[in-house]
Amino acid sequence: MLVIDARNAALGHGLAVRRILPFRQRRMVGPFIFMDHAGPVAEPPRVVSELDVLPHPHIGLSTVSYLFGGSVTHRDSLGVQQVIRPGEVNWMTAGSGIAHSERFEDPAALAGGALEMIQTWVALPEQDEEAAPSFANYSEAELPVFTEGGLWMRLIAGDAYGLRNGVKTHSPLFYIHAVLQPGTTFGLPQGHEERALYIARGTVEIKHVTYGIGQMIVFEKDEDPALRTSTGATLLLLGGAPLGDRFIWWNFVSSRRERIEQAKHDWKEGRILLPPNDNDTFVPLPEDKSKPAGGPPPPPNPLS
CATH class of the missing domain: 2.60.120.10 (Jelly Rolls)
Structure with missing residues (x-):
């Protein structure tokens, strides 16, 4: 039995999170390769948008968002716009590449420390890593x-x-x-x-x-x-079921190191499209291990 103590991290400019996976002694549990617990937000910021996670890219995984409280607006490269509320699931499969944002647009969603979210990433089997991107919301x-x-x-x-x-x-x-x-x-x-x-x-x-x-x-x-x-x-x-080893760097997951490098170039050169209804700002590719302006910072041991 292994005990993992969550580490403090931050998304955007004001959303504190507990980061559980990946962990140095345990990178994955089954196909789950990333887990964050965000909130509850005890002191809402003056401007709700300070919590926003700007458009950022993913490959080779599915992001799974689940809320205990509050609401979040998802927008992605497919043109999807979906508000997720407690008890629902947003399941976005990045596959060959997608960009998405998570915006906190309803001030009432922060009232009384209500905003609280769990986000996990599920790695894809090798045969599905380059699947076409997709998104689904599942109701209560x-x-x-x-x-x-x-x-x-x-x-x-x-x-x-x-x-x-x-x-x-x-x-x-x-x-x-x-x-x-x-x-x-x-x-x-x-x-x-x-x-x-x-x-x-x-x-x-x-x-x-x-x-x-x-x-x-x-x-x-x-x-x-x-x-x-x-x-x-x-x-x-x-x-x-375990899927085998995966490389992880920033928001990219793959069974192949060279695919991570390709994803870096694709994002830098604009080949992963921004959400058409949220394309005025984005998170630039981090050039080192420091935390980018939005989106999850690089986890421990990038590309290890």
């Missing part, structure tokens, strides 16, 4: 919910605990939002090679050790411990 009604005793679960994607939904994925995985009432005990999903949980709120006891907010616990394949909370907890459970 399309994501099944299971309740029993003190346990509430929403299946975000994949399959687990006998639940399935219509979210299109490219490899075997599971991704769950779970809320546990105090005193609840439950187990990990079966049938997946790699499994982890992230604690967004509350605490969880595993083998008589208590873990808290901002910690991810990655389990060994043969581990099947009972998970219990005495305080109540909000969790993200995720994992699936």
Whole structure:
């Protein structure tokens, strides 16, 4: 069992995040290669747009956005404009290349520290890394919910605990939002090679050790411990089949180092198109390991 403590990072000019993946000792869990927990925003900025993540590129992955509170407007190279709200999923597959922005355009979405978002990246199998870009929004009604005793679960994607939904994925995985009432005990999903949980709120006891907010616990394949909370907890459970090693630099993911280099040149030369309805500003290609003006900064060990 490996414990990952989230590190502080920043998106845009005012959105603080906890960064969980990638981690030096654990780059991926199943196909999940990146995970950020943004918010809750306790003190909204004077100008809401200060939180915006400007148009930036991706290749070789799917971005998965899920909100606990607030709202975010997504725009991408395909011309899609989609407001995502709590309980929905925005699933954007970058494939051969796409650019998108995430704008916080509704001041009411920040009221009372409401804005809180989880973003993950799911690496693509080699045969799908150059797929045509696509985007889908899945409503609450399309994501099944299971309740029993003190346990509430929403299946975000994949399959687990006998639940399935219509979210299109490219490899075997599971991704769950779970809320546990105090005193609840439950187990990990079966049938997946790699499994982890992230604690967004509350605490969880595993083998008589208590873990808290901002910690991810990655389990060994043969581990099947009972998970219990005495305080109540909000969790993200995720994992699936491993895809093999991936190179990651800035917003680019690939099984081939040379493809990352190509993506750098493509973005610099304008060959990855900006969103047609959000093309006045963008994030320039970072020339070193420093944090760019928007979009996720380069993770540890770029191209390692």
